[in-house]
Amino acid sequence: MKREERVQLLGSLYLLYKFHAEELRKGGYTPKEAFWLNFTCLPFLPWDQRSEKKINLTEVLRLYLGIYQYNTDDSIRPEDVPAFLELLVDRYRMTKDIVAIKDQSQMKVELGRLALPEERDIIRLAMAASIVLHTITEWQSQIGEERLPCMLAEDIGDISTD
Numbered sequence: 001m002k003r004e005e006r007v008q009l010l011g012s013l014y015l016l017y018k019f020h021a022e023e024l025r026k027g028g029y030t031p032k033e034a035f036w037l038n039f040t041c042l043p044f045l046p047w048d049q050r051s052e053k054k055i056n057l058t059e060v061l062r063l064y065l066g067i068y069q070y071n072t073d074d075s076i077r078p079e080d081v082p083a084f085l086e087l088l089v090d091r092y093r094m095t096k097d098i099v100a101i102k103d104q105s106q107m108k109v110e111l112g113r114l115a116l117p118e119e120r121d122i123i124r125l126a127m128a129a130s131i132v133l134h135t136i137t138e139w140q141s142q143i144g145e146e147r148l149p150c151m152l153a154e155d156i157g158d159i160s161t162d
Contacts, residue, residue, distance in 0.1 A: 053150035
């Protein structure tokens with residue numbers, strides 16, 4: 001993928017995040033909660049799996065690092081960046097594992113807890129899971145030119161050294 005295409009794609013991902021986060025904020029979620037809700041949907045973005053063009057997941061995760069720093073009240077010190085990137089990798093993998101759980105009620109509970117890790121209200125956790133599942137369904141139903149114009153390469157070995 002050419003540099004200009006990467007920049008355009010990352011810009012599109014940011015705008016997609018921004019729109020989704022604004023909708024979540026209207027629903028009463030804090031900027032931090034909106035970030036984690038959106039991030040929980042990330043593994044299910046509608047990538048074009050048949051495209052010859054690829055973008056690395058590490059690039060997307062670095063974008064999300066910037067989004068987190070810019071859009072939440074938490075700042076990440078430079079020495080903590082590798083640990084935060086590892087957290088993103090772990091949560092990315094956990095999301096995929098949780099969505100694969102066969103028991104739907106258990107899957108929804110786990111998904112809600114992952115999306116809103118500090119939340120204890122079971123109703124808000126259920127709502128968070130519902131939002132994530134609805135978003136995944138919407139994204140996966142996109143076809144043709146609605147899909148992102150490249151394939152995602154999951155290059156998440158040791159992201160902190162990339």
